[in-house]
Amino acid sequence: MTTAELMLAEAGLVGDIAAGTMPGLTAALAALDQETGISADGRTRALAQFRDNLSRLAAIVADRAAHPEIAEIAIDRPVFILGLPRCGTSILHALIGADPQVRTPLQWEVAEPSPPPEAATFDTDPRAAGFDAYVAANFTGAWADILKAHPIGARIPQECGMILETAFQGINPTMLFSLPGYYDWYHKADTSFGYQVHKMWLQHLSWRNPRQRWVLKVQEHAYHLGELMRTYPDAVLVQPHRDPVTVMASISRLIEVIRCVSFTSIDRAALGRELLHLWHDGQVASMAWRKANPQVRVLDLRFKDIVADPVAAVRQVYHHAGMDFTATTEQAVSDWWVANPSDKHGQHRYELADYGLTREQVETVYADYIQTYGDFL
Template sequence: MTLDVNELVQSACKKAGADDFGEGAWHEGLERLVDALNTEAALNEAGVTFAARDLRQQLVNRLHIVAYRNANPQVAEADITPPVVIVGHGRTGTTILHDLMAQDPISRSPLTWEVERPFPPPETATYDSDPRIDAVEARLAAVDRALPALRGMHLMGARNGQECVCITSSDFRSTLFGTQYRVPSYVKWLLDDADMAPAYRWHRQFLQHLAARHPAQRWVLKSPGHIWSLGALLDEYPEALLIQTHRDPLRTIASTASMFATLQGTTSDSTDMREIAAEWADYIFDGLDRSVSARRDGTVPADRVVDIHFGQFMAEPFGTVRSVYERLGLDFTPDIEGRMRTFLAENPQNKHGGHRYTFAATGLDEGEFRERARGYQDYFDVPSEALQ
């Protein structure tokens, strides 16, 4: 059983009752992704079913968003206030930082439920009681039952902040697909050759759609995917304020490989942890090198970015967030800190058992990769951590 682009598109149009997908760049990404899924991912039967359902839903979401925008042209006029964007690699504290900053009443993060099910646009009056919240919670509960280890690796919830890679998934330019499936040809195209400008234009349209009936004063966004395309991000949002999180890359690689092996193990019966680690080590270092270059050549202006080191953040989360607010010129009030403290108390780091992993399990040579990390670690003064 294989996936077919035409069948996916036709069935999505039928389900949505529409056929206008907006800007056409999405089609190349879908074609490349489907080809990689058919030829590289070694999908099992459940994997094919899951991928087909996921891709079809992404297409349906896109059709609905474009149709709503066409019927309500004022949506396209909505201004997106320069967002705060967390751009660190995954496994560096981005999720908890994102969730803490989302406790600020002035800030709004795209929540999991509204990103998964964006149509119709959420409304202020029912934002906390929309029936889609319970529907998404039920889906996440099913994931938890099937993959109990995942919840200890990554905080999930319908009301938790969602990553931008889940928004650009419906433009089919997203590293998210490379985490769920082994699709190296697609990821290499995405990182090296794909024009990311359409993805960020779609990203803006998605935020405008979410804000159509529930306006946002300030968006707080995050995604590890931004690290590879900082120029395209800032071309679309030139006044954005960036936060880059930093951690020993060898710890990042080990944690990432462990998590992705867990994810891919549900859709393929031939998952290889060491293969995943080798593949993603290259991607991770490429992203880190690009972030260094972006600082050196001025793509990311020094006055528009603040750096956070993982160890310091974990040791002093509220002091770190306070310093971020000060650097970005934002107000950090006692009320905001109180909300953040309540959230962290209700969601401690090891609430669901934590994430256990080792660098040894990656099969990578510590000395070789420590040397490879030197340029990034020296530039951002990132300390090495003890490895297992």
């Protein structure tokens, strides 16, 4: 029995779910075996993360078997926020998520999804407090800097990456542990199974706690828009944009901090080169898909406009998505903005040169993106 087969068996995953998970899990384990820079502690962290992914998927599958009606839940016109990292996607997601008519996956329920959350106890569910206690205990020392760049907390909207990784068809293993072999597999893979699992998650979380619409985000959707749209043919797409020079400096610093607890040392220049091309790959795929599918309208936004007037930006999204922008919506968006200044957890500081990159290098690699979306930068 291979390590992947053993891990799937330990999680209790069988049949089509095990078969769908197997290719990505096998690729991740092979890439981990080949990763020379990771520390012994980092390797332990990676295996624990892989097992947690399988455990969370197994919980979804078990609840679905016990309650077959979950599979009948309709996911109507979900809104997906696309875009490069560090270009306002998380801000926009949280702003919209403040609206009580909207459903976003919250971090606590994605971390511990079983039993399915219920509307009556959603605000008092003890799993939320447990998640916040975990964050307080673990995001300290070197890892505390993550909070300066990316908010983490029980009632903060969660990215789809934490859902897709349960099918081993998301990019998180690469972000956390490098694993270039896994990234090569993911980049070329057909991720239809990943989006089937993604829909299972939305049905699971909607079952006893529905809202009018789902709003979701993660940068890696750009790589596989075809698979996303086959699963959600009525999906609504929104894409904020930002100068890729600023994006590359910011995401390089964030990933350096994320990986620092798992590697004995980090070559900043190598990290800069890796991320420069990795995120551009996603935009190449996204631009090609958008060009081939002009019938799918995508709302393009400027990062600068989101931070200059968040209420107006959210109003644009609602108009594009056919959602009601109510007085309650406007108040909720305004209140969130006031309560969450950009430096709430301290300043996120970064310089492009720290990662061996120059403006000219970034602009050369991203020349196609800049030409296509220059009006939104």
